[in-house]
Amino acid sequence: MPEFTAEELAAIGLSLRVAFWAMLGSLPFGILVALALARGRFWGKTFVDGLVHLPLVLPPVVTGYLLLLLFGRRGPIGELLEQSFGIVLAFRWTGAALAGAIMGFPLMVRAIRLSIETVDRRLEDAAGTLGANRFWVFALVTLPLTLPGIVAGMLLSFAKSLGEFGATITFVSNIPGQTQTLASAIYAYTQVPGGDAQALRLTFVSIVISMAALLASELLARRVRKRLAGD
Amino acid sequence: MIAGLLRPDSGRIVVDGTVLVDTARGIFVPKHRRRIGYVFQEPRLFPHLTVRHNLLFGRWFTAPAARREQFHDVVSLLGIEHLLDRRPGALSGGEKQRVAIGRALLASPRVLLMDEPLASLDAPRKDEILPYIERLRDEARIPIVYVSHSVAEVARLATSVVLMSDGRVDAVGPVAAVFGRLDLYPKTGRFEAGAVIEAEVAEHDQRFGLTYLDHAAGRITVPRLEVPKGARVRIRIRSRDVIVAVQRPAGISALNVLPGRIVEVARSDGPVQDLRIALSGDSILARVTQRSIVELGLEPGREVFAIVKSVAIESASTRLAPPSEEEGVPRLLDL
Numbered sequence: 001m002p003e004f005t006a007e008e009l010a011a012i013g014l015s016l017r018v019a020f021w022a023m024l025g026s027l028p029f030g031i032l033v034a035l036a037l038a039r040g041r042f043w044g045k046t047f048v049d050g051l052v053h054l055p056l057v058l059p060p061v062v063t064g065y066l067l068l069l070l071f072g073r074r075g076p077i078g079e080l081l082e083q084s085f086g087i088v089l090a091f092r093w094t095g096a097a098l099a100g101a102i103m104g105f106p107l108m109v110r111a112i113r114l115s116i117e118t119v120d121r122r123l124e125d126a127a128g129t130l131g132a133n134r135f136w137v138f139a140l141v142t143l144p145l146t147l148p149g150i151v152a153g154m155l156l157s158f159a160k161s162l163g164e165f166g167a168t169i170t171f172v173s174n175i176p177g178q179t180q181t182l183a184s185a186i187y188a189y190t191q192v193p194g195g196d197a198q199a200l201r202l203t204f205v206s207i208v209i210s211m212a213a214l215l216a217s218e219l220l221a222r223r224v225r226k227r228l229a230g231d
Numbered sequence: 232m233i234a235g236l237l238r239p240d241s242g243r244i245v246v247d248g249t250v251l252v253d254t255a256r257g258i259f260v261p262k263h264r265r266r267i268g269y270v271f272q273e274p275r276l277f278p279h280l281t282v283r284h285n286l287l288f289g290r291w292f293t294a295p296a297a298r299r300e301q302f303h304d305v306v307s308l309l310g311i312e313h314l315l316d317r318r319p320g321a322l323s324g325g326e327k328q329r330v331a332i333g334r335a336l337l338a339s340p341r342v343l344l345m346d347e348p349l350a351s352l353d354a355p356r357k358d359e360i361l362p363y364i365e366r367l368r369d370e371a372r373i374p375i376v377y378v379s380h381s382v383a384e385v386a387r388l389a390t391s392v393v394l395m396s397d398g399r400v401d402a403v404g405p406v407a408a409v410f411g412r413l414d415l416y417p418k419t420g421r422f423e424a425g426a427v428i429e430a431e432v433a434e435h436d437q438r439f440g441l442t443y444l445d446h447a448a449g450r451i452t453v454p455r456l457e458v459p460k461g462a463r464v465r466i467r468i469r470s471r472d473v474i475v476a477v478q479r480p481a482g483i484s485a486l487n488v489l490p491g492r493i494v495e496v497a498r499s500d501g502p503v504q505d506l507r508i509a510l511s512g513d514s515i516l517a518r519v520t521q522r523s524i525v526e527l528g529l530e531p532g533r534e535v536f537a538i539v540k541s542v543a544i545e546s547a548s549t550r551l552a553p554p555s556e557e558e559g560v561p562r563l564l565d566l
């Protein structure tokens with residue numbers, strides 16, 4: 001197999017970076033939203049639930065276009081971010097991470113929420129009688145027991161960001177070396193004559209990365225389960 | 232409610248002078264500030280932590296000045312040294328419950344609340360844990376509120392008893408006084424009816440495997456007890472194991488023949504009646520038929536002999552008596 005070109009390497013690196021940050025950046029929000037949906041009783045809960053799941057149902061292009069409207073340099077949030085913090089998301093790799101995070105969010109929240117719902121509330125009561133306030137009960141009991149779901153949610157988010165195409169290309173376009181991820185690079189190669197070989201090579205790389213992520217999360221989940229079951 | 236897991240509609244809970252709940256004044260201390268050591272029916276150990284970290288969980292939230300229990304004392308009291316580095320998933324039911332007791336104790340609570348801690352265990356596991364709870368009562372200087380449906384457990388462990396049925400308090404008092412009452416047995420179950428008396432170990436009989444106890448009414452013979460001479464023990468004699476005779480019987484296999492006087496005959500319509508027989512200060516209960524009462528003239532004031540087979544005095548109900556002064560009794564709970 002011939003050496004990768006600089007452009008291909010950039011696409012691989014960018015995809016990994018985007019997926020990693022999309023996963024990590026959405027994790028705190030994912031845990032909070034999952035907690036609110038699993039435990040909270042508040043007005044408009046069904047609406048929040050629907051909102052979280054919207055990216056799963058909407059055509060990705062629509063999500064990308066909405067992101068462009070909101071976070072574009074002239075969008076209300078985008079303008080605020082640029083003026084206040086100098087952060088620009090549109091047509092940058094950070095924007096691709098945001099798009100990936102949004103697209104992976106429903107999957108992450110679902111996995112974590114299911115895991116929170118299986119946590120035995122009686123253990124939390126026990127922790128309370130031992131002197132732990134609500135924050136410490138969450139940090140020392142609920143969160144560790146939710147770990148299997150968190151691991152699964154992180155993997156789903158990572159995988160979704162890695163494969164995300166529609167929203168990304170709409171929001172940040174397909175600029176080689178800047179916003180061109182594996183998916184958009186493969187798409188680009190399939191659109192030019194003679195690009196088949198390169199598209200195939202990147203397809204192979206995608207498979208390897210996806211498999212590695214799956215295996216890593218499975219190993220991690222197994223370790224967590226083993227710990228919870230006792231030595 | 233004592234621990235703060237439930238909120239009462241109305242009432243007051245005071246532990247050792249500290250008001251935890253007073254609905255009239257709108258006081259409700261949240262559970263994590265109550266310092267009530269709760270031992271649940273099921274162990275509720277944290278599966279992701281080792282036994283050591285389970286035990287230390289409550290300690291992290293206890294101010295250093297308030298820490299009364301020493302880790303090593305509690306661990307050796309409960310016999311769980313060898314389990315410290317394991318996780319709860321690898322423990323037996325009895326071991327888990329011992330760790331749960333230690334965990335509650337190490338939070339240095341004001342009072343230890345044990346809510347049927349043995350109910351989910353089988354008989355051998357119960358026998359494994361009971362001695363530890365007895366040691367806890369005798370050695371850890373902490374009041375224990377022990378909730379149980381088992382009359383045998385209560386007779387063995389309790390200093391004072393609060394008998395409740397249908398959410399109401401039926402009787403309160405020292406264990407011997409409450410179990411010596413005839414009118415309460417419809418509540419506790421007739422099968423379990425039986426009095427609790429205390430006696431002192433006089434000597435052990437190596438040859439026959441017996442222990443002789445001194446009681447004001449006479450010598451009581453029981454199967455051998457593993458307690459030192461001079462120790463006070465508490466025994467429970469169920470009323471259905473007592474025979475009543477109007478003369479001192481001769482040529483009888485039962486070793487315990489105790490003179491006493493009938494003080495009370497329960498009034499009921501059935502063919503079977505309970506008698507209360509005073510034995511120099513204590514009293515025991517005897518269950519006899521209506522026919523015997525009529526034929527032998529068993530009525531209050533009659534001098535009789537209570538006959539108890541030694542083997543009927545179960546070793547399970549025989550234990551070191553707790554200190555008779557009131558120091559072990561929690562001052563709490565006017566609900």
